[in-house]
Amino acid sequence: MKPNTNRREFIRTTAALTMSAALAPELLRAAEPPRREKMIGMQIGAVSFVDEGVEPTLDILQTKGAVNTLFLTTFTYGRGLAGRQIPGQPFPDHGKQESDEKTFHGGNYATPHPEFYANTVLKQTRAPEFPGLDVVATVLPAARKRGMKLFCSIEDVFRNDIPGVKELSEVDLQGRKGGGLCLYHPDVRAFWTGLATDLCKSYDIDGLLFFNERNGPLLNALGASHAQSIASSRVTCFCEHHQRAGKAAGIDCERAREGFVKLDQFVQNALADKRPGDGYFVEFWRLLIDYPEITAWDRLFDAAKHQVLAEVTAAVKGVRPGLQVGFHIEHVNSFNPLFRATRNYADLATKADFLKVVVYNNCGGERYANFIRNVGSTVFRDVPKDELLRFNNHLLNYGNEAGLDDLAVAGLSPDYVARETERALKGVQGKCPILPGIDIGIPTGKNSRKASPEDTYAATRAALQTGAHGVIFSRKYSEMQLATIEAAGKAVREFGK
Numbered sequence: 001m002k003p004n005t006n007r008r009e010f011i012r013t014t015a016a017l018t019m020s021a022a023l024a025p026e027l028l029r030a031a032e033p034p035r036r037e038k039m040i041g042m043q044i045g046a047v048s049f050v051d052e053g054v055e056p057t058l059d060i061l062q063t064k065g066a067v068n069t070l071f072l073t074t075f076t077y078g079r080g081l082a083g084r085q086i087p088g089q090p091f092p093d094h095g096k097q098e099s100d101e102k103t104f105h106g107g108n109y110a111t112p113h114p115e116f117y118a119n120t121v122l123k124q125t126r127a128p129e130f131p132g133l134d135v136v137a138t139v140l141p142a143a144r145k146r147g148m149k150l151f152c153s154i155e156d157v158f159r160n161d162i163p164g165v166k167e168l169s170e171v172d173l174q175g176r177k178g179g180g181l182c183l184y185h186p187d188v189r190a191f192w193t194g195l196a197t198d199l200c201k202s203y204d205i206d207g208l209l210f211f212n213e214r215n216g217p218l219l220n221a222l223g224a225s226h227a228q229s230i231a232s233s234r235v236t237c238f239c240e241h242h243q244r245a246g247k248a249a250g251i252d253c254e255r256a257r258e259g260f261v262k263l264d265q266f267v268q269n270a271l272a273d274k275r276p277g278d279g280y281f282v283e284f285w286r287l288l289i290d291y292p293e294i295t296a297w298d299r300l301f302d303a304a305k306h307q308v309l310a311e312v313t314a315a316v317k318g319v320r321p322g323l324q325v326g327f328h329i330e331h332v333n334s335f336n337p338l339f340r341a342t343r344n345y346a347d348l349a350t351k352a353d354f355l356k357v358v359v360y361n362n363c364g365g366e367r368y369a370n371f372i373r374n375v376g377s378t379v380f381r382d383v384p385k386d387e388l389l390r391f392n393n394h395l396l397n398y399g400n401e402a403g404l405d406d407l408a409v410a411g412l413s414p415d416y417v418a419r420e421t422e423r424a425l426k427g428v429q430g431k432c433p434i435l436p437g438i439d440i441g442i443p444t445g446k447n448s449r450k451a452s453p454e455d456t457y458a459a460t461r462a463a464l465q466t467g468a469h470g471v472i473f474s475r476k477y478s479e480m481q482l483a484t485i486e487a488a489g490k491a492v493r494e495f496g497k
């Protein structure tokens with residue numbers, strides 16, 4: 001009797017299972033829309049796969065960091081996304097414990113296919129460090145086998161010894177070549193669309209993440225960023241392509257140049273402690289009123305930057321509409337209200353498939369302090385810097401962060417991560433996913449905050465609990481401690497559902 005019961009039971013169960021298998025998808029869909037898995041990304045460069053092996057590295061990313069998406073540094077000449085730990089900083093507890101300062105070069109770590117670069121002088125960009133290695137071709141199949149996504153990270157950072165680069169350089173206020181590559185130069189635009197098309201056609205990737213942290217001339221003149229010095233006499237760009245674009249936009253280039261010369265004088269006077277009769281802020285504001293061409297020229301830079309992003313997106317979608325393009329939104333957008341005013345999340349949401357919003361909180365303390373000291377030495381020179389910081393906190397809707405003297409040591413808080421994530425989520429109004437960039441071991445000064453596992457856990461948790469669609473661990477695996485990656489992964493497993 002038992003066997004019979006069991007058999008009847010078995011038949012009933014099987015039938016039920018078959019039924020539910022047939023019905024389940026519909027029922028599930030009716031009950032609840034299927035949830036998209038959160039995107040847990042890791043920024044990583046070629047050197048890590050070379051030093052540590054593809055499979056062991058992917059094992060670490062998956063098991064420790066709960067990573068399901070690679071943001072593979074494919075094009076840059078910068079050390080923020082590529083190369084081993086930067087010189088002068090301690091190596092993490094994995095990878096080669098040897099500086100690559102002498103061997104690092106940068107460029108395209110995949111294989112540039114010449115047909116995509118027909119319309120640009122930038123034809124020789126292949127990174128020379130690892131002859132014979134195509135990092136995308138090497139890593140992609142291994143990632144796919146594990147069900148991981150792969151985006152190629154491309155960054156607008158060049159060096160001046162690349163064949164063709166000098167012809168494309170920006171021209172500064174005094175007619176000198178310098179700065180980066182002019183985004184109005186047709187060869188530069190053709191390079192970016194060529195690179196994007198090449199990567200998307202030549203490899204079965206999921207899309208691109210585009211990095212461009214360059215500022216317009218107004219912010220550069222004021223040093224209104226975290227990393228830069230104040231270089232008001234070197235602002236760009238006044239090249240022929242820029243002048244043509246300015247003319248087309250109805251801006252008087254000579255007036256713009258005159259305005260920036262006066263701005264340069266204002267900045268230099270401020271740094272020399274020569275106070276204008278009406279005070280620094282009033283003098284600055286008067287300059288903007290007298291020379292509306294200053295902000296117009298600044299906007300011209302942003303327009304080019306966004307035009308390149310739009311052209312890259314169009315090129316990518318032209319290969320396959322399902323491919324995705326994300327934009328990296330730089331740190332200065334978080335703590336500089338002047339920059340914030342030039343970025344509109346609702347607008348950005350219409351241009352990108354996702355936004356990686358920088359909310360780096362450990363290095364954020366040091367960077368924010370630098371920004372306050374920069375603007376506090378010119379435009380807001382009349383305001384004691386600690387008061388300026390508190391005032392700025394109000395403008396930015398920051399909570400209870402450390403005072404100026406303690407900020408670099410304290411870093412910014414997980415509350416900062418939550419507030420900035422929330423601002424981005426509200427800004428895009430559901431039109432595009434927000435993936436906060438989480439600071440894991442981003443290098444800081446000797447006495448400044450270093451990311452601890454607890455810090456990283458708290459920041460990752462804050463971003464996910466606020467409702468982010470995922471996170472991207474930044475800046476690069478080769479500067480992260482394993483315990484810190486593990487702490488981030490723990491937060492993902494607990495709060496990333």
Ligand SMILES: [Zn+2]
Pocket residue numbers: 170171182183184185237238239240241242243
């Ligand atoms: Zn130009």
